[in-house]
Amino acid sequence: MSRAVREVVLTGVGLHSTLGDVDDAWEALAAGRSALAMTVPSGVRDFPEVPGAPAANASPAQLIENRKLVKYMSPTTAMATVAAGRALAHAGLVADERRSGLGLFVAVGYAAFDLADVRGAIETARGADGGLDLERMGREGLRACHPLMPFKSLLNMPLGIISIAYGIRGPNFVLYPGAREGASCLEAAVRAVRHGRCDGALVGGSSNGFSLLPISMLLRLGRLARSVEEAVPYRAGHRGIAPADAACFLVIEAREHAERREARILACLGDTGALERAPDLLLSVGTVDEAADRAELEAARTSWGEPVPTVASLDGRLGHHGAAALFTAAACVSKLFDRNAARLPGWSDGFPSSVLVRAGEPDGGHGSLTLFSPGGAP
């Protein structure tokens, strides 16, 4: 393995989302469809309808040989396993020997703690006053929990299970909980490949965002849109996000490694910092309101002056993918670079050669990544 600083390229993408995998989601977007609807999270009554994009259950059993793993999976892990498998297949990394040296870098969203797993414990441990009786909890409640609850709750399980399912043994990292941390995760993965700690890496995020407690948290913080329309960034009246369930993974490799195995290069990856020259497109994720939209535009203006590059977001149609958001955006950029892929209505008909994907957080933190078209030079 070379220790020189190397160029890093994107060779595989995999998505599990409300609109399906990458190809399905892109076709749906091109056809003008949206993943968003007003709905209620499962397992709750007397709760307001909120805008969001719940995804169908992921079915990892079709992708993995060790099907016993499925029982340990939370929805976050199941989605991650599916998206990771799709990305590996898309990159042509189907043989175990090609995967074992990969790095694995995963971003996970807020734990979508499944109250159903502790339902028995809660019912058993309820005291006479309706509250929690710890004495009963210890004596009887633990036995009434779902026996695999601890595995399904641990935030590192997506990483562990993906490594087991696909035989990945390289350097690793699992970050939490939002789009900015997804950017940090990607930065760590790119650096690992660039500096020769691994020849390639599977990197992605998974967020079971459309579930009760995360949604309740967003409601409490005033960051949840009240309608589908309010959730559209860069539109007048943008106020709040629409959470989605999604997982998206990328396969990144050192260019020499990808070329040696004749992999199709979907994009070249630049630095995670600001570009000296304005990109053709700034694709932002996670802006929460009009003020955040303006801040993104101002940041672009400060970085590159006028004219500000075209700024767009897919959050208003895909929903906010949380820890997976930056990866979903990068996967979509690979379609923008693909001259055979459908064009999005309302977007420029041209083919961008450089796209800055930028994930902002309500506290002002942000992370970014630049992608160049396969022929472009970072």
Add this chain to the structure above:
Amino acid sequence: MNRVAVTGIGVVSPIGSGVEAFFDGLTRGASGIDVIGSFDASSFPTRIAGEVRDVDLASVELPWPEAEAVRRDRKSAFGVVAAREAVRTAFGSRGPTGWYGPHRVAVIAAAGLEVFDLADLVPHLSQGVVNGASLLESLFSGPALARCQIPSDLGARCIAREGGAAGLYAVNVSACAAGTQALGEAFLAIREGAADCAVAGGYDSMVNPLGVGGFCMLEALSTANELRGAASRPFDRRRDGFVLGEGAAFCVLENLDMARARGASIRAEILGYGSTLDAFRVTDPAESHEGAMAAMRGALEVAGLEARDIDYVNAHGTGTRKNDPAEVAAIRCVFGAEADRVPVSSTKSQIGHLIGAAGAVEFLAGLFALERDLLPATINLEEPDPECDLVHVARTPRPAKVRAFMSNSFGFGGQNAVIVAGRPRDEGEEVPQ
């Protein structure tokens, strides 16, 4: 590649909070394990843990909107306290941004599982369905983020905000390996030029009903409640599981040349880091030990060291039946004949298993050995298991000259992280005593 110095440290632990108290606890071979006092665990199979008893969370200054949530989430508060000590010892009152641009200061923290307070949730759940109206009413009647599900990144956010750090930001949640991974990734970020300075470490507390209950369900915890401070027995024939602990540790890491240029005291140099995955089973360490071995070898390779250069290994050493022999076998394979020389101990015997914070606190135990020439002990190791045959520092600390040490962390799910640090290699370098 840049060299990486440790210039500040801070800790909150069951055997003492603050570096001096923690080092004193290591020197005395103290145990921080006792009957759980933070909630009524009297009917739980495990009723002991390593709790932090010398930090009054009510008096910790938290000047932020989310203060109540931080205070309710013990681990985040511990993280803030430990990071403050690390930053203070490295920079005095100027803080990291007194010396470095904000975008060159990273915060890389390890954190444990979110706090799900069952007491908050019980009133809203009936026959498996949540009453949304009452849940929302409860959430809106209290401070934001302080009810039901407290995010684990609160501590890291507060640390970044307080330090003015605007560079790389990461909250690592790889469970038992997380603390070492946070330090290792911070090391790599500085080494590879992505940051000049990092506040890195970990914080965790799973000493709550769901945390203790969950590990009881896995039958991973010791149930030797009657032994109290003697219950955590890594490598001992009578070990029966690990004991949970809580706490935090943070380090300030700097580009060594830059640290020297500003006149900082260099406590140690981080020399190497390795991280691998077992890709074996969810619940068991790999039978081949390949992942653990590869992580140790990787850390040595990055450090440019060989086994003979390591004078102390701070083992992961949980005290479970399966993990200890697996780690011993991996150490024997990597160290070869040197395994009959290099002393090994597990700090978990004193403080319990701090899960996400374990690696960070145990790294400080390695620094203790480096700075004090005194090896921390595996305090309850009375009868070493024949399957755990190593040169143990059993029962009491032992004097030894340490040039470099290795600290191991192996996580549930197969994550392995190993870090190597030592005295700065330059001739004539002074290490604070």
